[in-house]
Amino acid sequence: MQVMPPALERLIQDLNRLPGIGKKTASRLAMHIMRSPAEEARTLAADLAELHNAVKLCSSCYIFSESDPCRICSDPSRNRGVVCVVEGPDDLIVIEKTGAYQGLYHILHGVLAPMDGIGPDEIKANELVVRIRRDRITEVLLATSSTVPGEATASYLARMLHSEKVKVTRLACGIPMGMDIKYADEVTLARAIETRQESK
């Protein structure tokens, strides 16, 4: 016997389709929404319905944006010769927060994962090459994560860009700022020793 009303059951199934939301969490969220004022559910519904109308991909850097080109790509104060390649929009945000980068971006929307069918075509690798040639990019900063798939993706892109007239750089790996060396893991410490820099 189905105990939940169909409208609630439908919402639970919708939420259950989202990544990381299991059946129990979906049920808990639906109950919360049910117990909250109807206005909150309607606000969320309206914002969801509006999302795909309002937000598109920037045709240049593939960030989510309400305008095309996006605000960063159309900002005349940015350094248009440098492109920072990141896995996703979240990475762009953390880099922007540092204030240490003034160039443009290229969003891969993923990393290479051949087992999941994610190859170069899925991470807009060719679009990056086309852009480098067209916009005369002088430097590509590979800012994928220092995880196994992130490193593999960076290696692939570096090899792919080898024949292009562009400087390819990678985020430095090493000891996090403020960290006591005795707590650093061996791999990071080894890398920090290998890539040691002259003191200024």
Add this chain to the structure above:
Amino acid sequence: MQVMPPALERLIQDLNRLPGIGKKTASRLAMHIMRSPAEEARTLAADLAELHNAVKLCSSCYIFSESDPCRICSDPSRNRGVVCVVEGPDDLIVIEKTGAYQGLYHILHGVLAPMDGIGPDEIKANELVVRIRRDRITEVLLATSSTVPGEATASYLARMLHSEKVKVTRLACGIPMGMDIKYADEVTLARAIETRQESK
């Protein structure tokens, strides 16, 4: 500088308001919805907008229902003399799944939590008394969880119902079926010994 488009930022904030959904999870969910077909976002939006119109509380047992009285309260085959008191709709579902209970329900929608301002009025305790008198209920089965707040709520209700002409029962506590005794925790085992039953 705000990097995310406002429509996406609004959705992230909406999702962030849900319980257990932090800023990062909200962002991850919003990105997923953004990358999925627009149709999926619209389905979720439509189901959310419809929810509060379609689903109400049953005025008898306070379960979420599209009809009032709900399907269980209006089912003539149920034992109308017994009311099972549960914390929430999820608990009702698991009890229904056992097939071991044929009576009606009373949904508290919470447990007593004086520190959070949740007193007897918030868990529909008076409504339970009114219902017991009006519908000539003969047994109330307190099926709150065997957690500290669940036990406290059951104790409160048992004391409250002491003066009513109704048998008050509680779910049995003991060793879970199929569990090796050496893995049972001491409190559960002690309780199982105290409430030991004659073999049949």
